Amino acid sequence: MTMKVQDDAPVGALLKRWRERRRLTQMQLALDTEVSARHLSFVETGRSRPTPNMIDRLAASLEVPLRERNELFLAAGYAPQYLERDLRSPELHAIADAFRVLLDAHMPHPALVLDRWWNVVDRNAATDLLLAGCADHLLEPPVNAVRLSLHPDGLAPRIRNLGQWRSFLLGQVRHRFERTADPQLGELLEEAGRYPGPDAERAAPRDVVVPLRLSVGDEELSFFSIAASVVSAMDVTVDDLHIEAFYPADATTAAAFTGSGMDPGCSRTDGSRG
CATH class of the missing domain: 1.10.260.40 (lambda repressor-like DNA-binding domains)
Known part of the structure; x- marks a missing residue:
């Protein structure tokens, strides 16, 4: 692969x-x-x-x-034409600040900044609710969202529609690997594909998107995600980043977050536990 x-x-x-x-x-x-x-x-x-x-x-x-x-x-024998700066560099402060504004504005719902390999670069405080119970070894930096989702020590036991979500997520990794031929993505696809999990389930007639149905305490919460990136990027780091923002897919989930009383403050992780 x-x-x-x-x-x-x-x-x-x-x-x-x-x-x-x-x-x-x-x-x-x-x-x-x-x-x-x-x-x-x-x-x-x-x-x-x-x-x-x-x-x-x-x-x-x-x-x-x-x-x-x-x-x-x-x-071709030329020098690289596009710089790859650290996100904390002065030149990328405006980009980092814009990501932070979007993460904070998305509270009380979960949102993450991910790189091209699905490593967590930053996240907001609402993601803490989703990570409860995940094994410590999966929360050591760099935290990988695909590994965290599908590993049996991660979210997988709490994902009610694991077959459907697993098929969707592996499909996303496969698509990006085919588009970029990045060997790290190929390795991630092979690794995540070996994790145990059921076959893909048929979508429910009511679904208009692939939902993430997650057990949180005694409740089942349901989300869908929207991804956003900087389409005018001229820096390699910026070109690799995107925001994954999760929204409530039903009234029960919306009520759970609205009534959570979570402080919409910053939870900066830089790929580590916040």
């Missing part, structure tokens, strides 16, 4: 892999990027070295993430 991306292949071979992964012909990509099919063929076979501008144009059309775009530049 694991696919190696960062290797010694020339840039033309890597671009060809991305084109084939997107199921495009040379002619389709040439038309999309206003590059001649002949020149694109020369690039893919190594007869022509693409300029940084052409690499960026082709990568943008192929929806190559910034992390992998830097690999293309390196393979």
Whole structure:
């Protein structure tokens, strides 16, 4: 399952892999990027070295993430064109603050900032209610949301529709792995796929989204999630991040959180226990 991306292949071979992964012909990509099919063929076979501008144009059309775009530049003999800063760096303060505003504004409902590997970068205080009973070894940084959800020492025993949720979550990891060919995602997919769990259940007729039905105390709470990312990212770190915000899927869940009396203050974790 694991696919190696960062290797010694020339840039033309890597671009060809991305084109084939997107199921495009040379002619389709040439038309999309206003590059001649002949020149694109020369690039893919190594007869022509693409300029940084052409690499960026082709990568943008192929929806190559910034992390992998830097690999293309390196393979062509150029320096990486996109910086990868720490989220705590001064240049990313505005982004970090915006994420924090969204996390706080989402109270009293759970929300997390996740990186491309589903590691928890930050979260709000409402997520504490969801993590009760999870084993300590799963809450050591970096906390991984997929592992925490599907591991038998994590949320899995409390997820009422585990087969349905497991199928959905593994499908999300598989989709991102297929889109990026990131080997870490391939490893996560293999690991999480080995955790015990029932087969996918049929959706209930009333469901309009895949819900997360979770036992909390004597109640069953039901959520659906909405993901948001910075679509204009020009930094690798920012490009990798997204917010996963959970909303009540029924009146019982809405009432449980509205009446929880939780303080909508900050619960900053940076991937660790908050």
